[in-house]
Structures are given as structure tokens and as C-alpha cells.
Amino acid sequence: MSLLVSTRPSLSFRLNFNLLRRPTNLPLSSASLTPKPPPLPTPPLHILRRAPYSSPCTPRAASTAATAYSILRDSGAAAAILAGAYALVSAFDFLTRRNLIEQSLSRKLVHILSGLFFMVSWPIFSTTTEARYFACLVPLVNCLRLVIHGLSLASDEGLIKSVTREGKPEELLRGPLYYVLILILCALIFWRESPVGVISLAMMCGGDGIADIIGRRFGFLKIPYNQQKSWAGSISMFIFGFLISIGMLQYYSVLGYLHLDWVQTVQKVALVSLVATVVESLPTTEILRTLASE
Ligand SMILES: C/C(=C\COP(=O)(O)O)CCC[C@H](C)CCC[C@H](C)CCCC(C)C
Numbered sequence: 001m002s003l004l005v006s007t008r009p010s011l012s013f014r015l016n017f018n019l020l021r022r023p024t025n026l027p028l029s030s031a032s033l034t035p036k037p038p039p040l041p042t043p044p045l046h047i048l049r050r051a052p053y054s055s056p057c058t059p060r061a062a063s064t065a066a067t068a069y070s071i072l073r074d075s076g077a078a079a080a081i082l083a084g085a086y087a088l089v090s091a092f093d094f095l096t097r098r099n100l101i102e103q104s105l106s107r108k109l110v111h112i113l114s115g116l117f118f119m120v121s122w123p124i125f126s127t128t129t130e131a132r133y134f135a136c137l138v139p140l141v142n143c144l145r146l147v148i149h150g151l152s153l154a155s156d157e158g159l160i161k162s163v164t165r166e167g168k169p170e171e172l173l174r175g176p177l178y179y180v181l182i183l184i185l186c187a188l189i190f191w192r193e194s195p196v197g198v199i200s201l202a203m204m205c206g207g208d209g210i211a212d213i214i215g216r217r218f219g220f221l222k223i224p225y226n227q228q229k230s231w232a233g234s235i236s237m238f239i240f241g242f243l244i245s246i247g248m249l250q251y252y253s254v255l256g257y258l259h260l261d262w263v264q265t266v267q268k269v270a271l272v273s274l275v276a277t278v279v280e281s282l283p284t285t286e287i288l289r290t291l292a293s294e
């Protein structure tokens with residue numbers, strides 16, 4: 001399948017999925033775990049590749065057209081993903097209001113899906129250095145939304161119902177706010193070229209989110225040093241955090257953004273998952289409360 005989009009007769013583009021791929025003429029970032037020399041073979045997904053256009057225009061005009069195209073593409077992507085974020089929260093608000101899903105489960109599913117969908121959407125943006133700033137607009141707008149409603153400057157029952165534990169607006173200023181701030185940091189600092197951001201978000205969204213869902217339901221055996229956490233929750237965090245991290249790294253490898261030595265990568269991701277799981281299991285709330293009371 002290919003989508004023919006013509007902006008003007010001499011600038012007709014033949015789009016296909018390769019638009020999502022990282023162009024192989026861009027230099028490898030030094031942040032890859034272990035860069036491999038040979039670029040990946042062109043994938044079979046010839047659906048959105050941007051074919052070279054033949055135009056009699058001057059290099060300056062071509063550069064202006066390319067810049068305009070990138071701005072248009074990144075703006076459209078940011079708007080679409082922002083709409084997706086609103087739709088996701090609204091969908092879980094709908095399910096929660098009709099008691100089709102528990103509020104705690106709704107919150108965790110929003111926790112899991114928001115960040116993972118956001119990360120999956122990154123290849124939609126252009127390959128310009130400014131693309132990440134357009135992507136960051138999505139969590140930034142949600143950050144403002146959380147602050148405004150967390151301070152009760154405005155009311156959004158749907159947002160509060162789908163992402164808080166007890167339906168209190170001020171809850172928006174804790175976990176959910178920290179969550180979107182981490183999304184902004186990972187998109188700004190690591191973006192698509194570094195496995196660090198991909199693994200961090202996979203652990204925060206997939207691992208931590210699943211730990212809550214499994215732990216609440218099957219967490220009968222508590223962890224000796226933290227009676228609020230369970231072996232079931234922590235083991236599920238390790239397993240799903242590892243699997244989702246590897247899955248996301250594979251996704252970015254197939255699209256050409258990461259070239260990894262998979263033997264080393266699996267070992268490193270397993271170690272990161274273990275450390276993240278141990279840290280998540282610690283009684284940090286109690287430790288911080290004790291420090292605050294001293
Ligand atoms: C409920 C959330 C975090 C709770 O953290 P914790 O208390 O369990 O530690 C997540 C809050 C999500 C936020 C309201 C919406 C974020 C949307 C995201 C920036 C973009 C998603 C885009 C995608 C296409 C849906």
C-alpha cells in the first residue's frame with residue numbers, strides 16, 4: 001500500500017511506512033548500548049517511505065520545503081497524540097463512571113498505556129533535532145492539565161476519577177505529575193536514539209504498573225522488609241519490565257533507531273529490571289516519613 005500525497009506537481013511525495021524508520025544516512029548516536037556497524041536491511045514495510053522528489057527548485061527552496069514539511073509533520077503528530085492522550089483518559093473515565101472497571105485498575109491501566117503509547121508514537125515525528133520538542137508538548141500540556149486541576153483551579157471529574165486513588169484533586173500533583181515529568185525528561189534527554197530512555201519508561205510504565213495490578217490481586221506473600229509490597233508484585237514487575245523493555249528496544253531496532261548487541265543488551269536489561277524491582281519494593285514512603293519526622 002502506498003499513499004500518494006501531492007503538495008504541488010513537482011513536489012509530489014510517495015509516502016510509506018519507511019517514514020517511521022530512521023534514515024540510514026544519519027550518524028549513529030554514541031548512546032547506543034553497543035553500536036553495530038552494518039545498518040539493518042531495508043524492511044519489507046514499504047508503506048510510508050518518503051520517496052525522493054524531483055523538483056527544478058533551488059537547494060534553498062528545497063531546504064525551505066523540507067523545513068516546512070518537518071514542522072507540519074511534527075505539529076500534526078503532536079496534535080494527534082495529544083488527542084490520543086485525552087481520548088485515553090476519557091475512555092477510562094467512561095469505564096470507571098459506569099463501574100465497568102475499578103478505579104484502581106483504571107488508574108494503573110492509564111499508568112501503563114499512556115507512557116508506552118507515547119513512546120511508541122515517537123517514530124511518527126520527523127528526523128529533525130527539533131522533533132523531540134514537538135513530542136514533549138504532549139506531556140507538557142498534560143503536566144499543565146494536572147497542575148491546574150490538582151490545584152483545583154478548574155474541575156475535570158473525568159481526569160480525577162481515572163487517574164487518582166481516592167478522587168482527591170491534590171493527588172494529581174503527586175504520582176501523575178511526577179510521571180509526566182519523567183516522560184518529558186526521557187523524551188528531551190534520551191529520545192529515540194538512546195536505549196536509556198526506552199528502558200526507563202518501559203520499567204516505569206510497564207513494570208511498575210503491572211506490579212500494582214498483580215500485587216493487589218495475588219500479593220498474599222509479603223516482602224519481609226516491606227509489608228506493603230509482595231513477592232507476586234515484585235516478580236511480575238521484574239518479568240514484565242524486562243519483557244516490555246526488550247520489546248520496545250526491538251521496536252526501535254526494527255525501525256533503525258538502535259543497533260544493539262542483543263546478548264549484552266538482554267543481560268543489561270535483566271540487571272536494570274532487577275535493580276528497578278528492588279528499588280520499587282523498598283519502603284521508601286516509610287523511610288521518607290521517618291526522615292521527615294526527625
Ligand atoms: C495515573 C498515572 C500515574 C500515576 O502514578 P502512580 O501514582 O501510580 O505512581 C498516569 C497519568 C497519565 C496522565 C494523566 C496522562 C499522560 C498522557 C501522556 C503524556 C501521553 C499519552 C499519549 C498516548 C497516545 C495515549
Ligand SMILES: Nc1ccn([C@@H]2O[C@H](COP(=O)(O)OP(=O)(O)O)[C@@H](O)[C@H]2O)c(=O)n1
Pocket residue numbers: 175208211212213214215216219228229230231232233234237280281
Ligand atoms: N511490588 C509490589 C508493588 C505493588 N504491590 C501492590 O500494589 C499496591 C500499590 O502499590 P504502590 O504503592 O507501588 O502503588 P503506586 O505508588 O505505584 O500507585 C500495593 O499496596 C500492593 O498491594 C505489590 O503487592 N507489590
